[in-house]
Amino acid sequence: MVSRSRKGQAVLVLLLALVGGCGLPQEPAPEPVPSPPAPKPSGPIEVTLQGHRLPNADALLRAGEAAVATAIEQQRVARSGDGTVQCWFARVEAEEGEYYVPVEPKLWCGPIQVPGTGPAPDWIPIPVLTKGDRVELDEPKVPAPGQATTPAAEIVRPDGASRKPNAQNERNAGPGYLAVLPDDGKRSNVELGLKDASDVHLRDDFASVEGKGWGMPGSFPLPDNGGVLNPERGQRLWVLRVHVNRKQLDEELLSASWVNGGAPVPGIALDLPGGWRDLPKAQLPDSGAIFVLFTVPEQGGGAPPKLVLNTNVQSLLEQAVELPEGKPVYELPAVLRRKVSALKSPSTTQALSFEAGGSTGTANLTVSGLRLGWQRPVRQPESGKLGLISPPRNDRALLEVQLQVNGDGLPEDLAGYLTADRIALKLPGGGKAKIAGKRYDGGLFPTAVVYEVPADITSAQLTIDAGSVTLPSRGRLELAPTAPAIDLRLEP
Structure with missing residues (x-):
């Protein structure tokens, strides 16, 4: 049992310690230490x-x-x-x-x-x-x-x-594999184990696809240190190297009003033993080279792979060639199997005279561009919107002549659909080409006239055909050439 005196001494010592402590300097409290993150589990979770x-x-x-x-x-x-x-x-x-x-x-x-x-x-x-x-x-x-x-x-x-x-890093390609990746051109066909594919080419009026290389390598080194692509057992890896150009529609026509709601959209596809494969348009460059990697069954047999070019418009034009030879799968329009160079002409301008409302003057008719193909956009008389036309037979073609007419004193009138009939295309051997369609805006003359011509045409002449038209608001307009016709040379 503790005595009362000893208990009092203990209380006194405790009180002195507490009182004395009030005057001592206080050390700062330590910063809280964050709890370590929970360790990642090394077993079942x-x-x-x-x-x-x-x-x-x-x-x-x-x-x-x-x-x-x-x-x-x-x-x-x-x-x-x-x-x-x-x-x-x-x-x-x-x-x-x-x-x-x-x-x-x-x-x-x-x-x-x-x-x-x-x-x-x-x-x-x-x-x-x-x-x-x-x-x-x-x-x-x-x-x-x-x-x-x-x-x-x-x-x-x-x-x-x-x-x-x-x-x-290990990339295998199973059945149905189809990859599209850019080709920077830094690796040659020889380095990649590919062969020439220049016989593979397709074009329509809005896009072209030209083969640059092809092969069936046992593996394919992916760019940017992306590893090596290998086919699965039972599959054969195909590599197709192509150049794509989807910029063949004139820029001013892209935003125009079309009867089907928009300008033609070119599409590229593969027809494979395992089924049809569209190349997504978002993966295709407007103009540039790509690799197309795909698999086919090793023991599949049957038809060879085919490269397909089509244009999604109101009248679908679809072309296909077998890979790798480039042999057409079915008969194609003859004009699309030839290459057309740029306009070759000593002069692209013809002088003309005009008379309207008692006043006379001179002007110049200038050819600003040519397009030779199978489908061309023209103004539809019913709706006023653009739509595509094509010739009636595979041995025919459409020649679009883009025009500008400049001169002082020309009447101001919306008459391009009328004056187009006075612009004639003379064919070799005589005769005039039939006008298949026109494009015009608010001017006196058309912006383009489209003629039906033979698919193997190599030259023609464009001229103002002397005569008159009756303008909607200005009356009679007389036109006549005052210089030789414009020579158009269309050698392949």
Whole structure:
């Protein structure tokens, strides 16, 4: 038992210590030390969605892989990467525990390759739906051709496996593989193991495709240290090197009003043993070179691959040639199998005289451009919009002559659809070409006149044909040439 005196001494000592301590300088409190981040799990993990554990995570992955296997079988996408397609969860920015990982409400399945994209790994997202106490999968959101999708974060599986979505140096190409990638021209055909493909060429009035190289290499080195592409067992890898030009429609016509809602849009496709494959227009340059990589069955047999050029307008013109020889699959318009050089003429101008309302003057008719082809845009009389016309037979062609007329004192009137009839195209051997269509704006003369001509035409003459027209508001207009006709030379 402690005596009362000793207990009092203890209390006194404690009070003295407390009082004495009030006068001592205080040391600053140390900064709080942040807790170390939770270590990434090195073994199996719990996957959590919106704060709740996913008890059927493995079952969801298996269901997703089965759905993606169907898309691969239908060749809506192709196997890529190392050839193993699995479904994964993508991490989200949230607090992680030692053995649990918060994830997005979707699966990412791959790596696959979406037809028409580049060779980098693509992924198919599959939304995870929560319905009360049940968690199930929605339909796979298979990307459209040419539209790649990739998770932004690291992806994981319940067994603890993780990976970066883009970390893939081994690139295999399975059935239905089709990749489009730019060609910077730095590697020669010899370096890539390719052969010449100059016999492959297609053109219409709005685009052209010219073969530069082709081959079936055992592997293909991808640019920018992107790894090496190898075909899967049972598949043969094709490499087609082409130059594309989609800028053959005059700029001022692109924004014009068209009967079908817009200017013609050229399309390029492959007709393969496994089915039709459009090259996505977003992946095609306006003018430039590309590589087209695709697979065909090694023991497929059957028809050879075909390169197809078409124009999506109200009257579809489709052309196809076999690869790699460039042999036409069916008869093509003769004019599209020849190459036409630029205008060659000693002079592109013809002087003319005019008389209207008692006043006279002189002017110059100038040829500002030529287009020789199969389809040409002209003004439709009914709607006033542009539409395409074509000749009646494969041995005929359309020659578009673009015009400018300048002179002092010319009447101001909207009459291009009338004065076009006084601009004649004389054919070799005599005779005048039939006018097939016209383009005009608010001026006195047309901006272009389109004539029907033989497909093998090599020369012609353009002239003002002496005569008169009755203008809508200014009365009679007399026209006559005062200089020789303009020689047009159209040698291939």
